Amino acid sequence: MTREPLTTSKTESSDDQASPTPGSDGLADRATDADTSTTTDSRTILESRNLDVYYGDDQALQDVSVELPEKQVTAVIGPSGCGKSTFLRCINRMNDLVDAANVEGELLFDGKNVYDDDVDPVALRRKIGMVFQQPNPFPKSIRDNVAYGLKVQGIDDNVDERVERALERAALLEEVEDQLDSSGLDLSGGQQQRLCIARAIATDPEVILMDEPASALDPVATSKIEDLIEELATDYTVVIVTHNMQQAARISDKTAVFLTGGELVEFDDTTKIFENPESQRVEDYITGKFG
Numbered sequence: 001m002t003r004e005p006l007t008t009s010k011t012e013s014s015d016d017q018a019s020p021t022p023g024s025d026g027l028a029d030r031a032t033d034a035d036t037s038t039t040t041d042s043r044t045i046l047e048s049r050n051l052d053v054y055y056g057d058d059q060a061l062q063d064v065s066v067e068l069p070e071k072q073v074t075a076v077i078g079p080s081g082c083g084k085s086t087f088l089r090c091i092n093r094m095n096d097l098v099d100a101a102n103v104e105g106e107l108l109f110d111g112k113n114v115y116d117d118d119v120d121p122v123a124l125r126r127k128i129g130m131v132f133q134q135p136n137p138f139p140k141s142i143r144d145n146v147a148y149g150l151k152v153q154g155i156d157d158n159v160d161e162r163v164e165r166a167l168e169r170a171a172l173l174e175e176v177e178d179q180l181d182s183s184g185l186d187l188s189g190g191q192q193q194r195l196c197i198a199r200a201i202a203t204d205p206e207v208i209l210m211d212e213p214a215s216a217l218d219p220v221a222t223s224k225i226e227d228l229i230e231e232l233a234t235d236y237t238v239v240i241v242t243h244n245m246q247q248a249a250r251i252s253d254k255t256a257v258f259l260t261g262g263e264l265v266e267f268d269d270t271t272k273i274f275e276n277p278e279s280q281r282v283e284d285y286i287t288g289k290f291g
């Protein structure tokens, strides 16, 4: 994958194969020996430092510091209203779209604070894509749905090839290759969600954020999405908010547990969180005593 600056919108069309950009924008190059700070054998790609988020006077996240590993699945779990989505939306600055939201502290992506003044949110969201709870295809063809992400980023070369590659990567191509010009809205819910995943990965991001991506789907479609998420983690870093603890246990490598008040109470290997958490509050939550 390519390193591009976060500080300009993507307008060029053909540099997906370009050389890594040296650190003129203050960003570290990908996977250098120097940046191997880690919580496991994988290097850290995302890090929050003393992150506080307020909506008006109400605090939604409190002093959250955590390092997320590259090319692994991190699940974010916790009771309703504890700040899971808020945390996710900080990572690619979706909270910029909420007038009342105020973010303090740092959110580092490859060592660069995404809240620095010189970071372009559009360039950032090319590298950190997002998939939402409700599949939200546009009332356009399957092809145009996937091509949309490319268009927004100013990528206009090899569009058909990129669309097909993204659909294949999202495990959808086989099911839709004869109907690329049909409406994305005619697909089943699970197919629509995989279409949205294809749209997110068409621009070749490094990180995919998923906010309850399977909660609106039936068990068969959910299972396909879960398989896909595990498969995507070979190439991408995935951060997924889920209410479904079994799902978190099944598909994630790391789990972050937020509890009421927007506090990150524990972050660790998923097996440790589910089998032997450090915190009694986390154990109570996992075992269903509250939440």
Ligand SMILES: Nc1ncnc2c1ncn2[C@@H]1O[C@H](COP(=O)(O)OP(=O)(O)OP(=O)(O)O)[C@@H](O)[C@H]1O
Residues within 6 Å of the ligand: 055, 060, 078, 079, 080, 081, 082, 083, 084, 085, 086, 087, 098, 100
């Ligand atoms: N746009 C907003 N304006 C004001 N308050 C908000 C906004 N979005 C979230 N909040 C508040 O921030 C807190 C955290 O919300 P958030 O949606 O991040 O929690 P969550 O853990 O994802 O919840 P759920 O599991 O119910 O989706 C809640 O008290 C919520 O009411």
